[in-house]
Amino acid sequence: MPQMPKIATWHLPVPDVESATYWQGAREGKLLIKHCNACERHFFYPRAACPFCWSVDTSWRESSGRGNVYTFTVVHQNDLPPFRDRVPYVIAVIELEEGVRMTANVEGCSPDDVRCGMRVRVAFRDEARSEDDVVSLPVFRPEG
Amino acid sequence: MIAGIAESRFGDVPDATALELHQEAAALAVADAGLAKDDVDGLFSCGADLLHPLLLAEYLGIRPRYVDGTQVGGSAWEFFLHHAVGAIESGLCDVALLNYATTSRSDLKRKVRSANVAIEARGPAQFESAYGHTVIGRHAMAATRHMHEFGTTSAQLAEIAVQMRANASRNPLAMYRDPITVDDVLSSRLISSPLHKLDCCIRSDGGGAVVIVSEERARDLPKKPVWVLGAAEAISHHTMSEWHDFTESPAKYSAERAFAMAGVKPDEIDVLQVYDSFTITVLLTLEAMGFCAKGEGGAFVEGGRLTLDGSLPTNTDGGGLSSNHPGMRGLFLIIEAARQLRGEAEGRQVKDATLAAVNGTGGWFSSTGTLILGAD
Numbered sequence: 125m126p127q128m129p130k131i132a133t134w135h136l137p138v139p140d141v142e143s144a145t146y147w148q149g150a151r152e153g154k155l156l157i158k159h160c161n162a163c164e165r166h167f168f169y170p171r172a173a174c175p176f177c178w179s180v181d182t183s184w185r186e187s188s189g190r191g192n193v194y195t196f197t198v199v200h201q202n203d204l205p206p207f208r209d210r211v212p213y214v215i216a217v218i219e220l221e222e223g224v225r226m227t228a229n230v231e232g233c234s235p236d237d238v239r240c241g242m243r244v245r246v247a248f249r250d251e252a253r254s255e256d257d258v259v260s261l262p263v264f265r266p267e268g
Numbered sequence: 269m270i271a272g273i274a275e276s277r278f279g280d281v282p283d284a285t286a287l288e289l290h291q292e293a294a295a296l297a298v299a300d301a302g303l304a305k306d307d308v309d310g311l312f313s314c315g316a317d318l319l320h321p322l323l324l325a326e327y328l329g330i331r332p333r334y335v336d337g338t339q340v341g342g343s344a345w346e347f348f349l350h351h352a353v354g355a356i357e358s359g360l361c362d363v364a365l366l367n368y369a370t371t372s373r374s375d376l377k378r379k380v381r382s383a384n385v386a387i388e389a390r391g392p393a394q395f396e397s398a399y400g401h402t403v404i405g406r407h408a409m410a411a412t413r414h415m416h417e418f419g420t421t422s423a424q425l426a427e428i429a430v431q432m433r434a435n436a437s438r439n440p441l442a443m444y445r446d447p448i449t450v451d452d453v454l455s456s457r458l459i460s461s462p463l464h465k466l467d468c469c470i471r472s473d474g475g476g477a478v479v480i481v482s483e484e485r486a487r488d489l490p491k492k493p494v495w496v497l498g499a500a501e502a503i504s505h506h507t508m509s510e511w512h513d514f515t516e517s518p519a520k521y522s523a524e525r526a527f528a529m530a531g532v533k534p535d536e537i538d539v540l541q542v543y544d545s546f547t548i549t550v551l552l553t554l555e556a557m558g559f560c561a562k563g564e565g566g567a568f569v570e571g572g573r574l575t576l577d578g579s580l581p582t583n584t585d586g587g588g589l590s591s592n593h594p595g596m597r598g599l600f601l602i603i604e605a606a607r608q609l610r611g612e613a614e615g616r617q618v619k620d621a622t623l624a625a626v627n628g629t630g631g632w633f634s635s636t637g638t639l640i641l642g643a644d
């Protein structure tokens with residue numbers, strides 16, 4: 125097991141050269157997804173090359189942030205910090221309007237009210253490794 | 269063909285190391301095949317240790333000329349058997365040893381490991397880890413979607429746990445043998461909706477070993493041979509958002525290929541051993557292998573079909589839900605299938621079993637290996 129500091133941060137994303145733009149966008153309140161200029165498809169998670177056609181001619185597009193819950197679970201048991209203090213929480217796979225899917229928490233409603241097909245919209249949850257190292261995590265909330 | 273099978277001590281084994289249990293099972297399986305340690309010239313194993321196959325070969329005191337450490341989760345053993353058959357047919361080795369063990373139950377009690385796995389948020393995991401995925405939760409998401417699309421119920425999933433327990437009650441070595449009811453499952457603690465505690469596999473210590481040899485060696489061996497009639501593998505996703513259909517196990521592809529290779533159809537199978545990390549794993553596997561149509565798994569498992577007295581005896585030892593589950597359980601599926609085909613499953617023998625199907629599932633519906641096994 126990795127060493128656990130007092131405030132757990134092992135779960136927070138470690139940006140790399142393929143993902144830095146994504147996380148920078150999130151800090152600015154934008155959900156960025158990759159678009160392949162060769163086959164004109166969106167894909168997630170971001171990669172240097174398109175997984176459909178292997179073209180490296182790709183660009184970032186801002187997602188509308190709208191989508192629906194494809195599937196989810198309400199986690200009632202997780203012994204790892206920080207999650208052991210967050211249960212019950214909802215983790216879901218969200219289908220964005222652009223056709224790609226991503227994993228995220230659903231917040232802003234009772235876990236009991238989440239349903240497959242529910243319309244959701246992106247929001248951002250800030251978590252900090254330290255005072256000057258804050259990450260903004262895309263999460264989703266019921267629309268309207 | 270499968271020549272030797274064995275389990276080490278399993279269940280609660282606080283007084284043995286994992287490597288010790290590897291050796292214990294290996295020695296029993298090699299003896300079961302009528303062979304000796306030095307006959308082993310192929311080693312197939314994976315585990316949590318760094319460079320695991322090297323560590324294991326060293327511990328066992330063998331220097332095999334063919335080594336495979338494919339790590340695709342709990343289905344690795346079905347992949348290994350597939351690979352071993354190919355290696356033997358190509359003359360790359362003659363006696364292949366598949367060998368596995370952990371002390372995962374005792375390790376948890378000793379607090380040298382946690383119940384949940386912390387996957388560091390690097391690479392593709394950086395898009396998942398911050399949201400609190402658990403292994404159970406990943407499977408629960410499949411159950412949620414199956415319920416949404418097909419109206420499958422928690423009570424139907426519970427039926428699977430109840431029937432695995434009924435089978436375990438006839439296996440004196442199974443860890444949990446007291447019968448349970450659908451209500452017991454539904455009233456057990458919700459771990460990750462819609463999966464309850466009794467929808468989840470147990471955690472045990474234990475090990476196993478399987479010895480594969482060429483057809484030509486069959487006549488020299490002491491035990492009834494078990495033939496590998498079909499073997500195939502398939503992979504799907506690693507990251508959950510990359511799974512294109514949460515109601516479809518990749519077993520759809522591995523089973524299709526394995527059945528085709530064997531020239532056998534699902535309705536000819538006498539006994540079935542499938543990965544049962546969670547009740548939903550069994551349900552998706554039954555559908556994907558073609559034992560029932562997609563979406564009909566819920567109705568299919570009602571009425572005791574999977575018990576020893578049912579029309580499709582499944583996980584006849586009680587499976588990972590009730591008998592044992594040291595972590596990557598696929599090897600035990602092969603052992604129990606072979607035992608049934610040999611007619612050695614005392615107290616739980618399926619009468620006249622000559623055709624068995626095995627399906628291991630790794631990760632979170634990430635990989636599957638399907639085997640069709642037969643006896644003369």
Ligand SMILES: [Zn+2]
Pocket residue numbers: 160161162163164165174175176177178179
């Ligand atoms: Zn492309």
